[in-house]
Amino acid sequence: MSAVVTPRHRVARLAPGRIAIVAGVAIMAVVIFAAVFAPIIAPHDPYAQSMLARFRPVSAEYWLGTDQFGRDTFSRILYGLQITLWTAFASTALAMVCGTAIGILSGYHGGRVDRWVSAANDLLMSFPQMVAGIIIVALLGPGITNLIIAIAITAFPAFYRMARSAALALRERDYIDACRVLGYSDIRIIVRHLLPETLDDIIIVATLWLATAVRTESSLAFIGLGAPPPAATLGGLVRDGFDNLLDYPGLAIWPSLAILIVMIGLNLVGDGLRDANDPRATA
Amino acid sequence: MLLKVEGLRVSFSVRRGWPFPKTHELKAVDGVSFDVRQGEAFGIVGESGCGKSTVARAILRLVNLKEGRVVFNGIDISRLPVRQLRRLRPKLQMIFQDPAASLSPRMRIGDALAEAVRVHGIASGKAVDRLVRDALNEVGLAPESAERFPHEFSGGQKQRIGIARALVLSPSIIVADEPVSALDVSVQAQILNLMARLKAERNIAFVFISHDLGVVRHFCERTAVMYLGQVIETGQTREIFDAPSHPYTRLLRSVSPVPDPEKPALAEVQEGEPPSPLDPPSGCRFHPRCQFVTDVCRTKTPVLRPFGGGLVACHHAETLPPAEL
Amino acid sequence: MSVLVVDDLRTSLQINGGEYHAVREISFSIEEGETLAVVGESGCGKSMLAMSIMRLLPSVASITAGRILLDSLPIEAVSETGMERVRGAKIGMVFQEPMTALNPVLTVGEQISEPLRDHLGLSRREARKAAIGLMEKVRIPSAASRYSSYPHEFSGGMRQRVVIALAIACHPRLLIADEPTTALDVTVQRQILDLLDVLRTEGKMGMLLITHNLGIVAGHADRVAVMYGGDLVESATVTDLFRNPAHPYSRALLASLPRVDRDLSELASIPGRVPTLVNMPDGCRFMDRCPHAMEKCNSMPPPADVGDANLHMVRCWLYVQGGEHAA
Numbered sequence: 052m053s054a055v056v057t058p059r060h061r062v063a064r065l066a067p068g069r070i071a072i073v074a075g076v077a078i079m080a081v082v083i084f085a086a087v088f089a090p091i092i093a094p095h096d097p098y099a100q101s102m103l104a105r106f107r108p109v110s111a112e113y114w115l116g117t118d119q120f121g122r123d124t125f126s127r128i129l130y131g132l133q134i135t136l137w138t139a140f141a142s143t144a145l146a147m148v149c150g151t152a153i154g155i156l157s158g159y160h161g162g163r164v165d166r167w168v169s170a171a172n173d174l175l176m177s178f179p180q181m182v183a184g185i186i187i188v189a190l191l192g193p194g195i196t197n198l199i200i201a202i203a204i205t206a207f208p209a210f211y212r213m214a215r216s217a218a219l220a221l222r223e224r225d226y227i228d229a230c231r232v233l234g235y236s237d238i239r240i241i242v243r244h245l246l247p248e249t250l251d252d253i254i255i256v257a258t259l260w261l262a263t264a265v266r267t268e269s270s271l272a273f274i275g276l277g278a279p280p281p282a283a284t285l286g287g288l289v290r291d292g293f294d295n296l297l298d299y300p301g302l303a304i305w306p307s308l309a310i311l312i313v314m315i316g317l318n319l320v321g322d323g324l325r326d327a328n329d330p331r332a333t334a
Numbered sequence: 335m336l337l338k339v340e341g342l343r344v345s346f347s348v349r350r351g352w353p354f355p356k357t358h359e360l361k362a363v364d365g366v367s368f369d370v371r372q373g374e375a376f377g378i379v380g381e382s383g384c385g386k387s388t389v390a391r392a393i394l395r396l397v398n399l400k401e402g403r404v405v406f407n408g409i410d411i412s413r414l415p416v417r418q419l420r421r422l423r424p425k426l427q428m429i430f431q432d433p434a435a436s437l438s439p440r441m442r443i444g445d446a447l448a449e450a451v452r453v454h455g456i457a458s459g460k461a462v463d464r465l466v467r468d469a470l471n472e473v474g475l476a477p478e479s480a481e482r483f484p485h486e487f488s489g490g491q492k493q494r495i496g497i498a499r500a501l502v503l504s505p506s507i508i509v510a511d512e513p514v515s516a517l518d519v520s521v522q523a524q525i526l527n528l529m530a531r532l533k534a535e536r537n538i539a540f541v542f543i544s545h546d547l548g549v550v551r552h553f554c555e556r557t558a559v560m561y562l563g564q565v566i567e568t569g570q571t572r573e574i575f576d577a578p579s580h581p582y583t584r585l586l587r588s589v590s591p592v593p594d595p596e597k598p599a600l601a602e603v604q605e606g607e608p609p610s611p612l613d614p615p616s617g618c619r620f621h622p623r624c625q626f627v628t629d630v631c632r633t634k635t636p637v638l639r640p641f642g643g644g645l646v647a648c649h650h651a652e653t654l655p656p657a658e659l
Numbered sequence: 660m661s662v663l664v665v666d667d668l669r670t671s672l673q674i675n676g677g678e679y680h681a682v683r684e685i686s687f688s689i690e691e692g693e694t695l696a697v698v699g700e701s702g703c704g705k706s707m708l709a710m711s712i713m714r715l716l717p718s719v720a721s722i723t724a725g726r727i728l729l730d731s732l733p734i735e736a737v738s739e740t741g742m743e744r745v746r747g748a749k750i751g752m753v754f755q756e757p758m759t760a761l762n763p764v765l766t767v768g769e770q771i772s773e774p775l776r777d778h779l780g781l782s783r784r785e786a787r788k789a790a791i792g793l794m795e796k797v798r799i800p801s802a803a804s805r806y807s808s809y810p811h812e813f814s815g816g817m818r819q820r821v822v823i824a825l826a827i828a829c830h831p832r833l834l835i836a837d838e839p840t841t842a843l844d845v846t847v848q849r850q851i852l853d854l855l856d857v858l859r860t861e862g863k864m865g866m867l868l869i870t871h872n873l874g875i876v877a878g879h880a881d882r883v884a885v886m887y888g889g890d891l892v893e894s895a896t897v898t899d900l901f902r903n904p905a906h907p908y909s910r911a912l913l914a915s916l917p918r919v920d921r922d923l924s925e926l927a928s929i930p931g932r933v934p935t936l937v938n939m940p941d942g943c944r945f946m947d948r949c950p951h952a953m954e955k956c957n958s959m960p961p962p963a964d965v966g967d968a969n970l971h972m973v974r975c976w977l978y979v980q981g982g983e984h985a986a
Contacts, residue, residue, distance in 0.1 A: 591874020
C-alpha cells in the first residue's frame with residue numbers, strides 16, 4: 052500500500068506554514084496568558100489613582116511608568132489586553148456563527164432568498180469598515196456589548212461571503228446529490244456534509260479577522276467610541292496617552308506596541324494556516 | 335410495472351446574448367416516456383447534450399420537472415411532497431459517474447454507509463455494523479474498508495463503495511449515470527459483472543445511462559436511444575443494435591468502435607455534429623444530418639410508433655433500406 | 660524507412676530520493692505512413708512514453724537509457740532550443756483536450772499561421788492563405804470566414820480539427836495523437852479518426868496513436884503495442900494481436916471488453932489493480948494479477964526481445980525457451 056494521508060494526519064501537511072504558525076501561536080500564547088492572568092501578574096491595581104505617583108518613568112516598581120493619574124501603565128495594558136481580546140474573540144465568534152450559518156443557508160437554498168440576502172450583504176460591505184463601525188456604535192450607544200455587536204456586524208460580510216460561495220460550489224457536487232438521493236434532510240446535509248467541508252476556510256478567515264477586530268476595537272476606542280472609562284482597552288490607552296504625547300511619549304507607545312504584537316501574532320497564525328491549507332503549496 | 339416515466343419534460347433557462355442577455359428556454363428533455371420492469375436493466379444511450387443524464391436526475395427529483403409524471407410502484411413521485419418522497423428514497427438509488435465526487439470526502443466509509451441505514455431506521459445498534467459489513471462484502475471490499483476514507487481507494491473501489499451505499503438501503507431500482515465511463519477497461523468489467531450479479535441475485539432494476547453502446551448491449555435488456563431531448567428509438571437492446579431502424583441509431587451503431595480488425599468499418603461517415611439543444615431543428619430533429627431526409631422530415635415532427643419489435647420516431651421507418659453493419 | 664525508432668528506452672522518475680522506472684526497456688519503430696497504436700490502462704506509462712519522445716518530460720523524470728531516432732536523427736543529441744524546432748516542424752501533436760492546446764485569446768487563424776511563419780518562413784499574406792488551406796484540409800466548413808473566430812466559438816470536434824491543422828502545418832514526419840478523441844462524442848470521434856487516417860496517408864507521416872480504446876485500435880491502427888506498468892508487454896500487427904493475443908494481460912484485456920456487435924455471457928475481469936509505481940514488482944509487473952504466474956516471474960523481468968520486434972513480440976516468461984508452461 053502506498054503511504055496514506057488521512058484527514059487526521061493533516062498536521063503533517065502543515066509544513067509550509069509551520070514556522071509562521073509556531074511563531075504566531077507562541078506570541079498568542081504569551082498574550083492570552085498575560086490577559087487571562089492579568090489580576091495575578093499585574094503588579095498594581097490598574098484603576099488605583101495616586102497623585103503622588105503621576106508620570107513616573109520606567110522603574111523597578113512601575114515597569115512601564117505611570118500616567119497622569121498615577122496609574123501603573125503595565126497593569127493597565129494587561130487589563131486592557133483582557134478587554135481588547137475578549138471584544139475581538141466575542142465579536143469574531145459572533146460574526147463567524149451568524150455569517151457562516153446565514154451564508155451556507157443562503158448559498159444552499161439559492162433563488163430569491165439568496166439574491167436578497169446577498170444584496171443586503173453587499174450594501175453592508177459597501178461601507179468602509181470603520182465608518183460602519185462608527186455608525187453602529189453611535190446608533191447602539193457605548194458599552195462593551197454594543198461594541199462587540201458593532202464589530203461583529205462589520206466582520207459579518209467576510210464570513211457570509213466565504214460560506215455562501217463554498218455552499219454554492221459544493222451544492223453542485225455529486226456527493227450532495229448523493230445525500231439527497233439517500234433521503235437526507237436539508238439540515239442533515241448542511242450540518243453533516245457541507246459544513247465540515249467549509250470549516251477549514253472559515254477558521255482561517257476567523258483568525259485573520261481576529262486581527263482586524265483588534266484593530267477596529269482599538270480604532271473605535273481611539274476616537275472615543277470604545278469601552279467607557281474607567282475600563283481600559285488598548286485603543287483607549289493609546290488615546291489617553293496622546294494627551295501627553297510630547298512630554299510622556301511612552302504612555303501612547305507602550306499600548307501601541309501591545310496592539311502591534313497582538314496583530315503580528317494573529318496574522319502569523321492566520322497566514323500560516325492559510326498557506327498550510329493551500330493545495331498549491333502542498334502539491 | 336416498477337417505474338413508469340410519462341411525457342417527461344425538463345427545461346433550463348439560459349441567459350445568452352450581448353450586451354443585453356435574454357433568457358432562453360433550453361428544453362433538455364422534451365417529452366420522454368418509458369417504463370422499467372422489476373429486475374430489468376433499461377439503457378439510455380445518446381451523445382453529450384441529448385438529455386440522458388437529465389432524465390436520470392429528473393427521475394430522482396434532483397432537477398425539477400416541467401411536465402410529465404414519474405410513477406414508481408404506483409405512486410406518482412413527481413408531485414410527492416418532499417417528506418413523503420424522502421421515505422421512498424431508499425427504494426430508488428443512484429450511482430454516479432465520478433465515484434470520487436459522490437462520496438463525502440471527510441467521512442469514513444463505514445460512517446457514510448451507517449448514516450444512510452440509521453436515517454431510514456432500517457437497523458439500529460450492532461445490526462447497523464453488520465449491515466454495513468455485509469454490503470461491503472457483497473461488493474467485494476474488505477470489512478476493514480469501513481475504517482478508511484474515500485481518498486484511500488482507487489477509482490474502481492470507490493465505485494464499489496458507491497454501489498454498497500445504495501445496497502444498504504435494499505433498493506428496488508438503481509439509476510446509474512455513466513457508472514463505468516471513468517474507469518479503465520479491466521475495472522469496468524469488474525463493476526459491470528458486479529452490477530449484473532446484483533441484478534440477477536437481488537432482482538434490482540437499473541436505469542443505465544451510457545454513451546458506450548457496447549456496455550449497454552452487455553448490460554441492458556431494453557434500450558432507448560435519445561437525440562436532442564427526445565427518444566427516437568426504443569426496444570430490445572439486441573434488436574436495436576443488430577438491426578437499428580432509425581437513421582440516427584444506425585449512425586451511432588456504425589461509428590461505435592468494434593474491437594475486431596477483420597470487420598471493416600463502414601466506408602464513409604457524413605460530417606456534422608448535433609445542433610445545439612437551445613435551437614433544435616424543426617420537424618424531425620435529426621433531419622439536417624440524415625441521409626434519407628425528405629420534405630416531410632423538415633416540417634413534421636415524427637412521433638414514436640411501433641415498428642419491428644420496438645418503437646421508432648421516423649417518418650420513413652418502413653421504407654428505409656436495411657442497415658448495413 | 661522508419662520515421663521513429665525507439666531502442667531500449669528507459670525513463671525514470673525521482674520520487675522521494677528513490678528512482679522508479681516509468682518506462683522500462685521499450686523498443687519499437689514506426690514506418691512512413693504507418694499507425695502504431697499504444698494501448699494500456701491508466702498508469703501504464705503510455706503518456707510518459709510520448710513525453711519522452713517529445714522530450715517534454717516533467718522535471719522529476721528523465722531518460723536514463725536508450726536511443727530515440729526521429730527520421731534518423733538521434734534526438735538526445737539535439738539541444739533544448741533545437742528540440743523546440745524539431746517539435747514544431749518534425750513532430751505534430753494532438754492531445755485529448757483541444758482547448759488546452761489552443762490559446763484562448765488568439766484567433767484560430769493566427770494560431771495556425773504562426774508556425775507557418777516561424778518554421779517555414781512564409782510572409783503574413785502567404786501564411787494566411789496557407790492557414791485557410793489547412794483549415795479546408797481538416798474540413799472546417801467555411802474556413803475563410805472562420806479564420807478570425809476564437810477557439811471558444813468552436814465545438815469540441817471543430818477545435819480538435821484546428822489542433823490537427825496546427826499539428827500538420829509544417830508537414831511533420833511523425834504525428835503523436837494522445838487520446839485524441841476521448842473527450843469527443845462517438846460520431847465526432849469517428850470523423851476525427853478518419854481525418855487523421857487520410858492526412859497520415861497523404862502526408863506519408865508515421866502516427867503514434869495513444870489510446871485506451873481497443874475498438875479504435877482495431878479500426879485505425881496497423882500495428883499495436885500493449886503496455887502495462889511501464890513495460891511494453893506485447894506488440895504485433897493489429898490483426899495478429901486481436902486474433903492471437905499472447906501475453907496474459909493482452910488476453911485478459913480483450914476478454915474484458917463489452918461488444919456492441921455480439922452478446923457475451925460474462926466479461927472476463929482482471930482481479931486487483933495496477934500497482935503504483937513505487938510498489939511495482941521487480942520482476943514481471945503483471946505478476947500479481949496473472950493467472951499463469953510462476954517462480955521465475957517474481958525474480959526477474961522477462962526478456963524484452965522474445966520474438967521478432969516487427970512481427971509479434973511478447974514480453975512474458977511463458978514464451979521463453981525452457982519456460983515451465985507452454986502457452
